[in-house]
Amino acid sequence: MSTAATADASSSGDTTEGSVRLLTLQSEDGEVFEVKETIATQSVTIKGMVDDDCATSTIPVCNVTGRTLAMVIEWWNKHEIGAVSNEKELKEWESQFDTIDDKSDRDDVYDLLMAANYLNIPTLLDCCTSAVAEAIKGKSTDEMREFFDIKSDFDEKEEDALRKENQWAFEN
């Protein structure tokens, strides 16, 4: 896994190998990734560490598993400034997040969201939150409670009154 990510990073045709710094990221479950600094600094958190000269040794990425971190690195590679010229290909790749009703998709998006939130990656965060918004916008209140696993704390009377007040939103 780690070697694949390294290969991916260096095979993108960079000829100025010497001047490109590699950062070492370590996932919560111990997987190690080497990533070009220019790519990893799409994360505001990592950029801050680089700017403060705190990125000299291995950077622990807590709360993010190796599986998720590999997905994040794939995102970075595809979104590196100047790296992707094929807008269509990028859109196609992003479209896999469009439908997240399936449980496993939902878990993937959840993992990516938490990683994007923790590492502060605005583009990825925007993509994932939009995907969730798209998935939830047509849901009923009960479906929303199920989706986010939350319980109603309204009593029956309150909920009836609220539904009445917002009746138009429950009609087709």
Added chain:
Amino acid sequence: MGMASIPDSLIFEFLIRVPVKSLSRFKCVNKFWRSLISNPDFIYTQLQTTKTLINHHDHSSSSNCLIISYLLHDHDHNHTTVHFYTIKDHHDPSAFLEFSAQVTYDSYHFLPPCNGLLCFYSARAGIYVCNPSIKYIVRIPDSIAIRCRLLSCGLGFDQYTRSYKIIRILENVAADHDDGLKIEVLTMGINSRTKKMINGGFRFPNRQPPVYAICFFYWINNNSGCNSNSSGFFIQSFDIGSEKFGIIQFPEKVSGKDWRLFSLEELGGELCLVDLDFEMEGKKRMDLWVFKRSSWFQETILHPPEPLDATRPVAFHG
């Protein structure tokens, strides 16, 4: 695991991206969601996000619309119905009835919209604020000040605290003339409205509602008697954020003119003084004085065919 343990900040991010119809439904999910969706900061952010999405994506399916209000008086049942119509598509001008609300029987004065909210009022029936996109209307509680009558009000938005504020100008019915006006500032919060009362020293000579233009309310004030000459008149400003008053003098060139032919407007976010006092030129001229970076900029509009008697510019958002 899944979405169950998602942080609140991300819930906020999801919700600002869904349409208002979904939001109105999601208010019923639980108390936290209801308070989140009703929060003025959320309403503002949602509006900005929607605007950005509209600009970047598909214009035809946007919720960008023109809202028209229409009053229907029913004397028999002693109420007035306000209808809000929207025109969503430039190519299809048919108006779509979005929302209707019953209010006290009266004739109302509508203020220009402010960040998606509409405000209308009458001296007798009080002030209503409406968010037509979520079909929500609220009547602002009357002032508790005794022997006071509502003269006018303004609706503005504080960009720093992201809250809507209402300025209410009250007249003491026992006093002989304009002296002793009271001003109340109300902040529309999540569940409560805080109130600040400012007494005395204000006049409100032309009865035009205070104009809101980015962060300030403005109205014409005077410090002497009520002669029609513009000396002694000035523009009173009220900073919505700091809640402090300020004074803007009229441009020098308009001194000596009849202030009754002046009005204040908001044009593209700037304060604008409209001067229609051009008797000598057959009333075929109008001067717009735009207040930018603490100075006045003059623009003259000439309209040779007809007098501009009753013309006032309609405010727009640039």
